[in-house]
Every structure is written in structure tokens, then in C-alpha cells.
Amino acid sequence: MVARSCASVPSTRMTMNTQWQQSTFVPAHLDATKFDGIEPLLVDLMNRPVPSARELEQWLIDRSELTAACSEARANLYITTTCNTEDKEAAQAYSAFVEHVEPRLKPLNFELDKRFVQLVLQHPLPAERYMVLERATHAEVELYRDENVPIETQLALLTQKFEQVAGSLSVFFDGQERTLPQMARYQELPDRAVRESAWRAVADRRLKEASAFNDIYDQMTSLRQQVARNAGFTDYVGYTFKAKHRFDYTPRHCFEFHAGVEHEVVPLVRSLDRRRAAQLGLGGDMKSGMQALRPWDLSVDPKGRGPLHPFSNGAELMRKSVATMRSLDQRLAEMLASMGDGSEARGAMQGACLDLDSRKGKAPGGYQYMRDRSRQPFIFMNAAGLHKDVETMVHEAGHAFHSMLSRQEPLVEYRHSPIEFAEVASMSMELLSMKHWAASGAFYQPGSEDFQRACREQIKRSVMLLPWIATIDAFQHWVYSNPGHTRQEREAMWVVLDQRFGNAISWEGLEDVRANLWQRQLHLFSVPFYYIEYGIAQLGALQLWLISLEQGEKTAIDYYMKALSLGGGKPLPELFSAAGLRFDFGPETIARLCERVQQELEKLPE
Numbered sequence: 064m065v066a067r068s069c070a071s072v073p074s075t076r077m078t079m080n081t082q083w084q085q086s087t088f089v090p091a092h093l094d095a096t097k098f099d100g101i102e103p104l105l106v107d108l109m110n111r112p113v114p115s116a117r118e119l120e121q122w123l124i125d126r127s128e129l130t131a132a133c134s135e136a137r138a139n140l141y142i143t144t145t146c147n148t149e150d151k152e153a154a155q156a157y158s159a160f161v162e163h164v165e166p167r168l169k170p171l172n173f174e175l176d177k178r179f180v181q182l183v184l185q186h187p188l189p190a191e192r193y194m195v196l197e198r199a200t201h202a203e204v205e206l207y208r209d210e211n212v213p214i215e216t217q218l219a220l221l222t223q224k225f226e227q228v229a230g231s232l233s234v235f236f237d238g239q240e241r242t243l244p245q246m247a248r249y250q251e252l253p254d255r256a257v258r259e260s261a262w263r264a265v266a267d268r269r270l271k272e273a274s275a276f277n278d279i280y281d282q283m284t285s286l287r288q289q290v291a292r293n294a295g296f297t298d299y300v301g302y303t304f305k306a307k308h309r310f311d312y313t314p315r316h317c318f319e320f321h322a323g324v325e326h327e328v329v330p331l332v333r334s335l336d337r338r339r340a341a342q343l344g345l346g347g348d349m350k351s352g353m354q355a356l357r358p359w360d361l362s363v364d365p366k367g368r369g370p371l372h373p374f375s376n377g378a379e380l381m382r383k384s385v386a387t388m389r390s391l392d393q394r395l396a397e398m399l400a401s402m403g404d405g406s407e408a409r410g411a412m413q414g415a416c417l418d419l420d421s422r423k424g425k426a427p428g429g430y431q432y433m434r435d436r437s438r439q440p441f442i443f444m445n446a447a448g449l450h451k452d453v454e455t456m457v458h459e460a461g462h463a464f465h466s467m468l469s470r471q472e473p474l475v476e477y478r479h480s481p482i483e484f485a486e487v488a489s490m491s492m493e494l495l496s497m498k499h500w501a502a503s504g505a506f507y508q509p510g511s512e513d514f515q516r517a518c519r520e521q522i523k524r525s526v527m528l529l530p531w532i533a534t535i536d537a538f539q540h541w542v543y544s545n546p547g548h549t550r551q552e553r554e555a556m557w558v559v560l561d562q563r564f565g566n567a568i569s570w571e572g573l574e575d576v577r578a579n580l581w582q583r584q585l586h587l588f589s590v591p592f593y594y595i596e597y598g599i600a601q602l603g604a605l606q607l608w609l610i611s612l613e614q615g616e617k618t619a620i621d622y623y624m625k626a627l628s629l630g631g632g633k634p635l636p637e638l639f640s641a642a643g644l645r646f647d648f649g650p651e652t653i654a655r656l657c658e659r660v661q662q663e664l665e666k667l668p669e
């Protein structure tokens with residue numbers, strides 16, 4: 064995952080600051096966590112005379128510096144709370160910013176957007192440089208409606224309600240009360256009966272909430288419909304494409320992605336399911352007399368092996384990750400090593416850029432957060448010595464490379480790229496670094512069973528997520544194109560989509576669980592239509608991996624660095640093409656990638 068957005072910089076890295084141009088508009092010691100300090104600068108931007116195109120460009124840079132200062136204030140508050148969730152003061156400071164500062168910034172920023180649109184009419188700017196910024200600002204201004212502000216607040220409250228209920232679910236299992244995330248590890252146990260009862264415990268608990276979640280979703284979809292109508296759209300699909308700045312693709316392209324996944328990826332995934340069934344001693348065919356593969360058979364290692372343990376702590380993870388990068392490309396190794404040694408364990412204090420080890424009181428998950436003013440990335444994760452932590456590390460390192468390679472760009476808007484490309488930077492680093500996990504000083508012995516198993520899992524995962532992405536995306540297109548549908552129709556549509564894209568498993572006797580599976584995807588509730596981005600990016604990452612296999616690693620890394628250094632200043636097709644990739648997610652591209660994935664998988668023993 065990528066998070067937007069720092070802290071003071073340690074003296075050893077101060078020299079890097081001189082690489083980029085800094086505006087003097089925002090005082091160096093501005094406390095951007097307080098509205099009072101920000102307000103006079105916003106007022107200046109609102110009222111300052113801007114008599115020429117040159118001064119408009121300076122206005123944009125000054126505005127960008129202020130945006131970066133506010134964004135970094137938020138980043139530091141967020142990082143601090145996630146590194147120590149028990150720090151009440153930090154939690155309060157973060158909520159105070161989100162509840163009291165951001166809502167006051169929003170309308171003022173909208174006024175500045177409107178002013179920019181007017182100013183650029185008076186003083187046209189070179190399209191080559193400003194087209195991306197202009198079209199995004201135009202979209203914001205055109206979509207804004209006063210009457211949608213209270214609806215957005217209602218939607219935010221519904222999201223909070225959903226997250227509270229979903230986050231509070233627990234079951235009594237194996238002698239004690241456990242949260243649903245804690246139940247996931249039972250799915251990896253070799254004892255099938257334990258897996259089944261754990262799976263059923265979670266499914267039953269969720270089913271008890273199905274009706275409450277349906278209520279929330281019904282309210283959300285109808286409010287979203289209202290937002291779209293207020294903004295002059297017939298449905299929420301058109302509105303959301305514009306609101307998400309999807310200028311370079313349309314719903315038709317998404318439908319082509321669905322078709323490509325259905326015809327190329329689903330057969331591959333189902334053949335892997337059948338192989339898994341055979342390895343587990345089950346019949347993959349649901350109609351045969353043999354026991355079929357069931358939903359609780361998908362996470363266990365089919366050979367009954369325990370998890371891989373390629374490192375012991377954050378410092379070792381960092382050392383081995385740098386060794387991996389050194390073997391891949393010296394420039395990447397230097398960038399990663401400049402972030403620290405991995406032993407940091409105090410959040411972003413004193414300019415630290417890493418907090419890797421899992422410890423009590425840390426929030427779950429992992430992220431990379433660019434601190435926009437000091438232009439230093441931060442990597443947060445919960446490393447526990449497992450292979451999945453290696454994947455998280457190289458993924459977040461990919462985001463950090465992106466942040467560092469584009470940090471000389473003066474406009475903060477262009478130092479971030481759209482998610483569709485930002486995730487190419489991270490997902491492709493998972494695949495490109497793979498070969499080097501067995502480099503000298505890195506994670507595995509060359510040619511070892513562990514190394515082959517890790518690579519095989521990585522390649523499999525890079526395609527296995529695609530059918531789920533297609534399911535979620537197709538479901539949302541249906542939901543928002545068919546306002547007024549009933550719950551029964553919605554469930555029926557979900558089952559149709561699961562039949563189209565789902566695993567080769569038997570749902571016999573679990574029909575009600577299956578019909579409500581969509582409720583597990585929190586994006587449907589809290590960030591509608593946000594998901595296809597990962598599919599588009601994964602296809603880009605696979606293409607870049609193919610370039611490394613076919614044209615050599617150096618070519619792929621040169622493309623990678625060139626495209627990442629563009630940040631977000633170009634439209635998506637240009638970012639993809641700078642990376643040597645086609646901005647295409649239809650059946651032909653998917654077929655080509657899938658064929659190669661299959662070939663590479665065959666080379667690796669299970």
C-alpha cells in the first residue's frame with residue numbers, strides 16, 4: 064500500500080536538501096498542525112495580485128510548499144500514532160488535526176482551486192508542463208456542490224459506523240476470544256478439521272451482521288447516487304470516474320479487464336486449485352464422489368510445511384534487503400541504505416525513516432509515507448521474521464524509490480503519481496528483486512528449496528489477486544449502474560460473479576455465506592470504486608518483469624528509474640510508456656502475461 068506524504072532530517076542527510084529548490088513563502092519553522100499558522104498564508108494566496116504567467120507559476124510553487132507543509136504535519140502525526148497506538152496524546156493530536164484543521168482547510172483549498180482556474184484563463188501556462196494539474200483542478204471545481212458537503216459528512220459517519228462494527232467482531236475459539244484477523248492463522252494449519260471449524264466460526268459471526276451491513280450499504284449507495292445527481296450525473300459511475308481523475312480510461316476498459324481475467328487468469332487459477340486439491344488428497348472436481356476443495360483449504364501449504372523464516376529482526380531485514388538491492392542495482396541499494404539501518408524503533412523522531420520491527424502497541428500493517436516538505440520517505444511495518452515481511456519490505460521500498468526519485472519536482476502534486484502507476488513502482492519491485500533474494504548476504508541460499516518456494520509463491524500471488532480485483536470491480540459497476548436493486552438481486556449478482564471469477568471450490572451447504580462474501584471487502588463500503596487500480600498496476604508490474612526476463616535486467620531497471628523520476632507530472636499512458644509498458648489491461652495483454660507466468664511457474668518445483 065502507499066500512503067501520501069515527515070520530520071526533521073538528521074545531519075548526515077542535510078546535504079540532500081540542497082538538491083531541490085525551496086520557496087521562502089512558508090517559514091521554515093511553521094507549525095502546520097495549527098490552523099492559526101496556516102491561515103495567513105492561505106489568505107495571501109487568495110488575495111495576492113498575480114499579474115503574469117511567471118507570477119502564476121510562483122503562486123503555484125508557494126501554494127505547493129504550503130500544501131506540502133500541511134501534508135507533512137499530518138504525516139508526522141499519523142506516523143506517531145501508528146508507531147505507538149497507546150500514546151493518548153499522539154492520538155488526540157492526530158484526531159484534532161483531522162477533525163478541526165482539515166475541515167477548515169478544505170473549503171479554502173477549494174477557493175484556491177477556483178482562483179487557479181480563473182488565473183490560468185487570464186495567463187495561459189504551457190500545456191506540456193501544466194496540463195495534468197489543470198485538468199485535475201478543473202475536475203475538482205466542476206464537481207464541487209455545496210449541497211454535497213453534508214452528504215459527504217453523512218457518508219464519512221456511515222463509514223466510521225461500518226468500521227466500528229466490522230473491527231469489533233470477534234469469536235470465541237480455541238479457548239479464548241479472538242478477533243477476526245487473529246483467526247487468519249488457523250487457515251494455515253495442516254489439521255483440516257481445525258481449519259474448517261475456524262473458518263465456520265468466522266463465517267457464522269459475519270452472517271449475524273449481514274443484515275446490519277446491508278443496511279449500511281443501502282444507505283451509502285443511495286447517498287452516493289444523490290451526490291452524483293447533485294453534480295449533474297445520471298449515475299455514480301460517471302461521477303466517480305471524474306472524481307477519481309480517471310481521465311485516461313473508461314468503464315469499457317474495466318469491462319475488457321474483466322473479460323481478460325475471466326478468459327486467461329481464471330483457468331490458470333483453477334488449474335492451480337485442482338493441483339492443490341490433488342496434493343491435499345482431495346478431488347478438485349465438485350461433482351466427483353471425492354471430497355472437494357473447500358474454502359478452508361486455500362491458505363494451507365499443500366505439502367504441510369511451516370512458514371519460511373528468512374531473517375530475525377528489523378536490522379537484519381534491512382541488511383538483507385540492501386544486499387538484495389545491491390545485487391539488483393547499486394543505485395537502488397544506495398537509496399534504500401540512505402533510509403537507515405533498520406534498528407530504529409521510535410517512529411519518525413529525530414528524522415528516522417524506518418520503523419520495521421513488530422512490537423506491542425504498534426498499529427497493524429505496513430505503509431510508505433512520503434513526508435512532503437522534508438521530502439523524506441518513511442517505511443512502517445510489523446516485521447516478524449516471515450517471508451511475507453520480505454515482500455512488504457521490497458514493496459514499500461519500491462514506493463520509497465518513487466518518492467526519492469521524484470523529490471526534485473517543485474510541485475507537490477507532481478511528486479505523487481496516480482495509484483495505477485504508484486503501485487507499479489512497488490509491485491514490480493517485488494518481482495524484479497525476487498531473483499536477488501538469494502544474492503550474497505541476502506535472504507536465501509541459491510537453489511535452495513526455500514528460495515524456490517518463495518519465488519513460486521510470489522509469482523502465483525501476482526496473478527491470483529486479479530480475479531478478486533475483477534470480481535470487486537464488476538460488482539461495483541453493477542451496483543451503481545442499477546440503483547434501486549434489491550438485496551436479493553445484489554446477492555444473486557455476487558454469486559454470478561463468483562461463478563465467473565472465483566476459485567474451483569465447493570460451496571455446498573454454504574450458499575448463504577457465499578452470497579454475502581462481498582461484505583468482507585471494506586473498500587466497497589469506505590472507498591467505492593477504488594480497487595481496479597491494483598489490477599492495472601499489477602499488469603504493469605508483470606510487463607516490467609517480462610522486460611527484465613527478455614531484454615535484460617538493466618533495461619528494466621533503467622526504464623523503472625526513468626519512469627519513477629517523472630512522479631505524477633504526466634498522464635498515465637505516458638508514465639507507463641516511459642517505463643516501457645503498454646497502458647493496456649485488455650485480454651491480449653493479460654493473455655501474454657499469463658502465458659509467461661505459467662512458463663516461469665513450471666520451472667520452479669513446488
Ligand SMILES: [Zn+2]
Binds near residue numbers: 064065462486489
Ligand atoms: Zn503499495
